[in-house]
Each structure stands twice: as C-alpha cells, then as structure tokens.
Amino acid sequence: MLNLIRKDFIVMRSSLGLIPLYFVIFSIVLISNTMSAYFLVAVYTAFTTLMMSTGADVKNDNHAFLITMPMNRAQMVKSKYATALLYTGVAAIACYIFYTIVRYVKPSLGMPAYSMGQFLASIGISLVLVSIYLPLFYWLSKKGMAIINMAFMIILIGLTPFMNIGTYLMHKQNVGSINNASVALIGLGVVLLFIASYFFAKYLFNRKDL
Amino acid sequence: MNAIEVRNISKSYSQFSVDNISLDIKKGYITGLIGPNGAGKSTLIKMMLGIVRPSAGSIRMLGAEMPSEEIAIKQRVGIVSDDCFYYEHLSLKDMKKVIAPFYTKWNETKFNRYMEQFELSPTKKIKELSKGMKIKFALAIALSHEAELLIMDEPTSGLDPVFRRELLDLLADIMQDERNTILFSTHITTDLDRIADYIAFVNRGKLVFNDVKDDVLDRYAIVKGGQDLLDADIRAKFIGLRESSVGFEGLVDDRKQAQELFGSYAVLETPSLEDIMYYTAKGGPIYA
Structure with a gap:
C-alpha cells in the first residue's frame, strides 16, 4: 500500500504546486467573506487534491496498468482511502496554522480563535464527502468522472452559504455549543460511514472490468 | 508442467x-x-x-x-x-x-x-x-x-x-x-x-x-487443383476454400485424408500459420 501512496505523489508531482496555491486562494476568499466558515478551506483543499489524484488515475485508463503489477484491487482502493485521510489531515492542520498566523499578524481583522469544533468539522465534512465520492469514482471510473467532479464542485460551492446559514440560525436560536457526547456520536457516525464506504467501493471495484 | x-x-x-x-x-x-x-x-x-x-x-x-x-x-x-x-x-x-x-x-x-x-x-x-x-x-x-x-x-x-x-x-x-x-x-x-x-x-x-x-503444420494442408475435382461432398471437407474460374485452393485439417482423396490430381502444400488463420476465419467457399 505504501508503494501505491508513493505512486500517487510521483504521479501528482507536476501539479502539487497548485495545491498551496488553491489553499491560499480559498483562504483569502473565505477570510474576507465569512470567518465562521473558514474551516471549509481545509475541506476544499483536501477534496480538490483527491479529485486531482483520482483524475490522474483514470486519464489514460491507468487502473488497467496498475492491476498488472503485484497488487490487488483491494489494495488500490485502500491506498486511495489512506491518501484521502492524509489529504484531510494535512489540509485541516494547514488550515489551522494559516488561520492562527493571519490572526496574529493581522489583529485588526478581529478574527475569533479557531475552535476545536471547527477543526473537527473540517475533518468530518471532508470524510463524509470522501465516503460518497470514492464509491462513485470506483463504480463509474472514467465514464462518469466529469459528471461526479462537476456534482461535487457544486456541493463544495454550496457548502459555504449552507454553513453560514447554519451558524447564523444556531446563534439566533441560542442553541449554544454541542455537547461532547453529541460530538463523539457524530464522530463515530463519520468513521463508520468512512469504513462502510471503503468496503462498498472495494466491492464495486472488484466486480469491474478495467 | x-x-x-x-x-x-x-x-x-x-x-x-x-x-x-x-x-x-x-x-x-x-x-x-x-x-x-x-x-x-x-x-x-x-x-x-x-x-x-x-x-x-x-x-x-x-x-x-x-x-x-x-x-x-x-x-x-x-x-x-x-x-x-x-x-x-x-x-x-x-x-x-x-x-x-x-x-x-x-x-x-x-x-x-x-x-x-x-x-x-x-x-x-x-x-x-x-x-x-x-x-x-x-x-x-x-x-x-x-x-x-x-x-x-x-x-x-x-x-x-x-x-x-x-x-x-x-x-x-x-x-x-x-x-x-x-x-x-x-x-x-x-x-x-x-x-x-x-x-x-x-x-x-x-x-x-x-x-x-x-x-x-504437418496436420493441415493447402490443396490446389482444378474445378473438376470439386463437388458438394468434397467442398464440405475443406475448412476454407477459395475458388476461381481456373481452379481452387483450400485448407484441410487432415493431410492424410486429402492425400487419399486427391491422390496426384491435386497439389498439397504445407500451409503457413497465416493460411490456417485466413481460411479458418473466412470459412466456407470464397469466390475470387
């Protein structure tokens, strides 16, 4: 599996420079518009990176090449889920660091502290999106890639106003913060969804002709 | 093995x-x-x-x-x-x-x-x-x-x-x-x-x-001869057959049987793999 993850980075090397660029653009746009939903920068960055990685794998029917090497389909799927986790974690941390730096460098912006809730939300939302995206990718591959990516771009764009409305309503109705038990329950749900998604993607990919 | x-x-x-x-x-x-x-x-x-x-x-x-x-x-x-x-x-x-x-x-x-x-x-x-x-x-x-x-x-x-x-x-x-x-x-x-x-x-x-x-290559044979040698039964022996106004050329998968059937009236040649592939893929009679 490590070789497959390594492969992803070699294959994406030429476009890796774009990822920090996307990150900075997303950050500038969200910081200037809506600080409460800033954590979505992590979701956008992680997901864009994942889409670049899946795109590289189907561009020239490369799954048909990969499967001729000493590996099986389960490893191919597992490695993609592992890289998705990696992108999610790195993007969430980068998002936190960038926000904190901007907050200290530009106190005039009056940015509130980046909360643990926002950090966890960025990871949770990314994992939910990955859990829906990857089975679709392994089911439809090249034929459906353009449609899937388009649909997910719309979802990502729609996330920002949705999050803003959600945050606004929570404040207005004085819902307050979610308790630890709820966070744990939601977290467990996301993890279970992610695991179920992996098994489903593996099942779909196993039956497929490449 | x-x-x-x-x-x-x-x-x-x-x-x-x-x-x-x-x-x-x-x-x-x-x-x-x-x-x-x-x-x-x-x-x-x-x-x-x-x-x-x-x-x-x-x-x-x-x-x-x-x-x-x-x-x-x-x-x-x-x-x-x-x-x-x-x-x-x-x-x-x-x-x-x-x-x-x-x-x-x-x-x-x-x-x-x-x-x-x-x-x-x-x-x-x-x-x-x-x-x-x-x-x-x-x-x-x-x-x-x-x-x-x-x-x-x-x-x-x-x-x-x-x-x-x-x-x-x-x-x-x-x-x-x-x-x-x-x-x-x-x-x-x-x-x-x-x-x-x-x-x-x-x-x-x-x-x-x-x-x-x-x-x-030993088993198969290309048979070449005149049209007068062919009738419905003989045609059925060929895997593939190419007929023209002057004669025929066809592939059989039993050289011995072909030798007995045609004797010295037809020419039997060793086919190439391409001949075998061509006649088998085409099948039946082809009129040139």
Whole structure:
C-alpha cells in the first residue's frame, strides 16, 4: 500500500504546486467573506487534491496498468482511502496554522480563535464527502468522472452559504455549543460511514472490468 | 508442467463473447496465441491478468490460483502490450520509480542496460514515445524484474522490422533458461513461424486448437487443383476454400485424408500459420 501512496505523489508531482496555491486562494476568499466558515478551506483543499489524484488515475485508463503489477484491487482502493485521510489531515492542520498566523499578524481583522469544533468539522465534512465520492469514482471510473467532479464542485460551492446559514440560525436560536457526547456520536457516525464506504467501493471495484 | 491453465472460461459482451475456453500454456516454451482482430485474444489475456473479470471459469498461473494469489503470481509475470496504460505525463525515469518498488526482484543494472540497448532516454516523457518505443520500455520493465512468465499482447504490431528481429532474438535468448515461458499474442503470424513452439488459435471467441506448431503444420494442408475435382461432398471437407474460374485452393485439417482423396490430381502444400488463420476465419467457399 505504501508503494501505491508513493505512486500517487510521483504521479501528482507536476501539479502539487497548485495545491498551496488553491489553499491560499480559498483562504483569502473565505477570510474576507465569512470567518465562521473558514474551516471549509481545509475541506476544499483536501477534496480538490483527491479529485486531482483520482483524475490522474483514470486519464489514460491507468487502473488497467496498475492491476498488472503485484497488487490487488483491494489494495488500490485502500491506498486511495489512506491518501484521502492524509489529504484531510494535512489540509485541516494547514488550515489551522494559516488561520492562527493571519490572526496574529493581522489583529485588526478581529478574527475569533479557531475552535476545536471547527477543526473537527473540517475533518468530518471532508470524510463524509470522501465516503460518497470514492464509491462513485470506483463504480463509474472514467465514464462518469466529469459528471461526479462537476456534482461535487457544486456541493463544495454550496457548502459555504449552507454553513453560514447554519451558524447564523444556531446563534439566533441560542442553541449554544454541542455537547461532547453529541460530538463523539457524530464522530463515530463519520468513521463508520468512512469504513462502510471503503468496503462498498472495494466491492464495486472488484466486480469491474478495467 | 503448465505455466498457465485456463479452464472453461467465458465472458460475454453485447457483440462478442469468449465462449468456454480451456487452454494450457506449457512451461519452458513459447506459445503463440493467434487469431484475427477481435477473435478474443486480448480479452483472454486481460482475463488472465485480472484486468477483465471472467463470467465463468478459472485460471491458474505458475501453479497458483488467480485472482486469490494474484500478488505472488504477478511478481513472476512480465507484461508487454501494445495497449499502453502508463501515466502519459511522466518521464521514463519517473515511471520506473513508480513501478520498481512493487517488485521484490527488481534489477536496476539490468533495467539500465535494456534502456541503453533500446536507446530509450530516461528523461523522455511517455507521451513523447512512439508506439514501438513504448513497447521497448514495457519490455525493459518486464525483463528487469526477473519474470518467469512473459505475456505479450501484440508486441510487434508497432515495431520496425529491425527491432522486430532484435526482439525475436531477445526472446530466443530468454528461452535459454528453461524455467521461462512466453505467451505471445499476435495476428502477425510470421513472427511465430520463427520462434513459437506451440500455437493456440482463437477464432470468434472459441479455441480452434492448441498444439505443437510443427504438428499443426504437418496436420493441415493447402490443396490446389482444378474445378473438376470439386463437388458438394468434397467442398464440405475443406475448412476454407477459395475458388476461381481456373481452379481452387483450400485448407484441410487432415493431410492424410486429402492425400487419399486427391491422390496426384491435386497439389498439397504445407500451409503457413497465416493460411490456417485466413481460411479458418473466412470459412466456407470464397469466390475470387
């Protein structure tokens, strides 16, 4: 599996420079518009990176090449889920660091502290999106890639106003913060969804002709 | 001993099917897999490699079951195909960096030697390579991880005559080690006339024969004669028949019977593999 993850980075090397660029653009746009939903920068960055990685794998029917090497389909799927986790974690941390730096460098912006809730939300939302995206990718591959990516771009764009409305309503109705038990329950749900998604993607990919 | 054992394998598509093929590829020999375009050769190979899932049947390679033991099997298998699925934007050096770590017996010195021998520049990108160069690169990769079984799908189709000869010599060299086996799929049968020990012929998704090449060439015969020798019963003896106003030429699969039937009234010749493929694929009488 490590070789497959390594492969992803070699294959994406030429476009890796774009990822920090996307990150900075997303950050500038969200910081200037809506600080409460800033954590979505992590979701956008992680997901864009994942889409670049899946795109590289189907561009020239490369799954048909990969499967001729000493590996099986389960490893191919597992490695993609592992890289998705990696992108999610790195993007969430980068998002936190960038926000904190901007907050200290530009106190005039009056940015509130980046909360643990926002950090966890960025990871949770990314994992939910990955859990829906990857089975679709392994089911439809090249034929459906353009449609899937388009649909997910719309979802990502729609996330920002949705999050803003959600945050606004929570404040207005004085819902307050979610308790630890709820966070744990939601977290467990996301993890279970992610695991179920992996098994489903593996099942779909196993039956497929490449 | 067999390097590959295919049993009752089937695969159906809307306009084409591989129908219940059983096939043994003998270890230590070169087997030519022949058939016209669209006969099912590539599908058969893709099923062996796990690229296409068969709808029925089983495959064993190098004594192990596919796909349950595919990782161990593929460590010992090299693939050269005219379908190039490498990452087009990568250089050969980077493509090698992707591939090499997967193989426990990767031999870097051998790889560099083949790159030099095939005049491949490591900095060149896959998308900049001609079809022939891509095949050379695939061959360099396949030969650098000590593969015991080389599966080649139409490897000579994009090659110039000089490298085609070199390739055939290289394959002959590989076969000096009797543990090695080559399955060579092609519709350019002249390549197999030179190097193949066994011939497996697939036509319209079915296996026509899988036999020692020399036995096949001894068994089949091209019969040439005048129109007066033909009637409905005689025509039925031919696998394929080409008739013209001056005479006929046809393929039979029983040379002895043909000799008894025509005696000295017709000329019997040893067919080429291309003759066998042509007449079998065409079938029935053809009027020229």
